[in-house]
Amino acid sequence: MSTSLSDIARQIEHEHEALKNQMDMLQETVKTELTEDNFKDWQVDTILKLRDFKGTLEKHFEMEEIGGFNEELIRLKPQNKKKIEELETEHREIILKIEHIISELKHLVTFEKEKIQNIVSSVLGVLETLHLHEAAERELVNTTYFHDIGSAD
Numbered sequence: 001m002s003t004s005l006s007d008i009a010r011q012i013e014h015e016h017e018a019l020k021n022q023m024d025m026l027q028e029t030v031k032t033e034l035t036e037d038n039f040k041d042w043q044v045d046t047i048l049k050l051r052d053f054k055g056t057l058e059k060h061f062e063m064e065e066i067g068g069f070n071e072e073l074i075r076l077k078p079q080n081k082k083k084i085e086e087l088e089t090e091h092r093e094i095i096l097k098i099e100h101i102i103s104e105l106k107h108l109v110t111f112e113k114e115k116i117q118n119i120v121s122s123v124l125g126v127l128e129t130l131h132l133h134e135a136a137e138r139e140l141v142n143t144t145y146f147h148d149i150g151s152a153d
């Protein structure tokens with residue numbers, strides 16, 4: 001028999017959907033074709049979007065860590081503990097990485113192609129890490145709630 005999805009697990013899944021939209025938007029923004037003319041607007045827009053994104057992520061990570069989601073995953077399946085500790089460490093790393101990117105972006109004073117390219121790669125790298133992070137969480141949800149040992153279906 002499988003355990004049905006709890007309210008907290010359902011809420012986290014909704015948040016993952018919303019995050020995905022924000023990630024797509026951010027990806028589109030950083031991939032904009034840049035010239036000397038649109039650089040400044042792009043810089044401001046990207047910094048603001050990264051700040052919003054960081055705020056959303058911080059709340060999402062808190063929800064997973066203190067809102068009962070991770071706790072429940074461990075209660076239902078104690079073997080999840082190690083993976084969840086890794087994911088919580090990754091939360092810290094992702095936030096630090098975004099802060100670092102924002103600070104690098106702020107320090108750009110002129111249109112410097114090479115530096116901009118490095119920043120864009122860093123943003124895409126964070127998005128990729130987060131995609132994998134959320135996929136690992138989905139996998140935990142699937143194996144914890146829907147595939148209990150002894151399940152006949």
Ligand SMILES: [Fe+2]
Pocket residue numbers: 061064087091133137
């Ligand atoms: Fe997470």
Ligand SMILES: [Fe+2]
Pocket residue numbers: 016060064133134137
């Ligand atoms: Fe998550």
